[in-house]
Amino acid sequence: MGKKYRPPVDVEHYREPLIAILHKVVQLAGLTDDDLIRVLKEHPRDGRGVFGKNDLILAYRTFAGTDGLPPFDPDVFARLRMKPVRTLSGVTPVTVLTKPFPCPGECIFCPNDVRMPKSYLANEPGAQRAEENSFDPYLQTYSRLRTLFETGHPTGKIEMIILGGTWSFYPETYQIWFVKRIFDALHDFGRGIDRTDEVWAALREGSQFHPEHVTDVTIDGTRLEHTYNQVVQSIYRDEMRRSREHAQAITRGLRPRTAIDEFATWDELEATHRENETAACRCVGLVVETRPDHISVDEVQRIRRLGATKVQIGIQSLNDDVLHLNRRGHTVEMT
Numbered sequence: 001m002g003k004k005y006r007p008p009v010d011v012e013h014y015r016e017p018l019i020a021i022l023h024k025v026v027q028l029a030g031l032t033d034d035d036l037i038r039v040l041k042e043h044p045r046d047g048r049g050v051f052g053k054n055d056l057i058l059a060y061r062t063f064a065g066t067d068g069l070p071p072f073d074p075d076v077f078a079r080l081r082m083k084p085v086r087t088l089s090g091v092t093p094v095t096v097l098t099k100p101f102p103c104p105g106e107c108i109f110c111p112n113d114v115r116m117p118k119s120y121l122a123n124e125p126g127a128q129r130a131e132e133n134s135f136d137p138y139l140q141t142y143s144r145l146r147t148l149f150e151t152g153h154p155t156g157k158i159e160m161i162i163l164g165g166t167w168s169f170y171p172e173t174y175q176i177w178f179v180k181r182i183f184d185a186l187h188d189f190g191r192g193i194d195r196t197d198e199v200w201a202a203l204r205e206g207s208q209f210h211p212e213h214v215t216d217v218t219i220d221g222t223r224l225e226h227t228y229n230q231v232v233q234s235i236y237r238d239e240m241r242r243s244r245e246h247a248q249a250i251t252r253g254l255r256p257r258t259a260i261d262e263f264a265t266w267d268e269l270e271a272t273h274r275e276n277e278t279a280a281c282r283c284v285g286l287v288v289e290t291r292p293d294h295i296s297v298d299e300v301q302r303i304r305r306l307g308a309t310k311v312q313i314g315i316q317s318l319n320d321d322v323l324h325l326n327r328r329g330h331t332v333e334m335t
Contacts, residue, residue, distance in 0.1 A: 081152030097130035098164030117164030141185035189281030
């Protein structure tokens, strides 16, 4: 499995110290981070260490209105929320990344970290979360929703941001499947259903992106003997073949589907869209990114059919000479 998930503590087991902490949080209307640290140190966990904010948030959700605490108060809850600015608008952004895949561009300024989709680096927070979750859309979405919920953020209205290379260059079947699995995670999380173990088991059984199978990639920035596309196709050759052959077999009715088979139909995706209209975790925005030279009327209509509400286009320069020198592959007119 990826990075070890640490759930909040058993709040009933730690009821007494958590109630004591919450009483002080309620009393301190102008609670600062320093105040909270002091209170946490006064009531350590097991006599050592301190409780995390996710522990306090679960405790407040559980104990508000009991043990002398006043009923649940959004203002008190806001004092406990981590990074509150992130969701002040009422819409919670969730970023996921596609898998490493060849890119049609040859831009000289673009990072070539073959552990990531083109133009992303493995030390970026979103990229790290994607790698920890084997680039699986369900795992990335579900784990992020869980973290956001446990740190006090709303999960009723979600803006999904899909990053990674040139979206339009990925196989259409992969795109449909990727978006559908995002919606599957939204729906499962909203219902309190957790299928992450099922996905991890399937990844362990058949995906090169599972941590037990991932190729050890060494990045040597001083030697440019191969392009990003050449290296990616070499390293992930088996994964690409598995994805392609399984999708073909499913299409022909020769193979049952698993949680990680990159196949879904337009009808299935559109049914998922309709289900989301009344779901507990609604997707109110879906963002993809692509290149200016991959945009056309037909492509916009296809992206819209996927459910996208916004397309990020990499406008690197409005000067044709600069675009040419950077080997961007398109002109200002295309932009």
